[in-house]
Amino acid sequence: MKTPMSSDTKLAKDEEFESVDSTKYQGMIGSLLYLTASRPDIMFSVCLCARFQEAPKTSHLEAVKRIF
Template sequence: MIGSLLYLNASRPDIMFSIFFCARFQADPKESHLTAVKRIFRYLLGTQSLGIWYPRHITSFEIIEFSYFDSTGCKVDRRSTLGTCQLIG
């Protein structure tokens, strides 16, 4: 289930954080992780019209990127977290 969700990351970045958070627990999954993955699928079912559309012919565009870093910000294992946002066009 996680593998099929990882495939959707290219066109649905809104679910990226949830997918990667669930993927961290693939070695020892629990019932709560299955519930979270099912919730992601229900979200996708309700938002089928959303996604990124890449036009075929782009003459020029501008890329702007923002990043965020927080050391020991994850409450699960106290590891550092990093977030990025890319704006195209």
């Protein structure tokens, strides 16, 4: 797969999913943002997931794990 997430993937404020630790999620996003300097192919996916740093849900965490 060329990119870790297809461009038509829709992430939303999934209220029905469980919340996850936002500090851990923010750390994972920070690490991925650092990697985008050398891996521009993951830029779209990381920025899409970075929108949900305030209140991440399990669906967002699964998307970040897929990027890793």
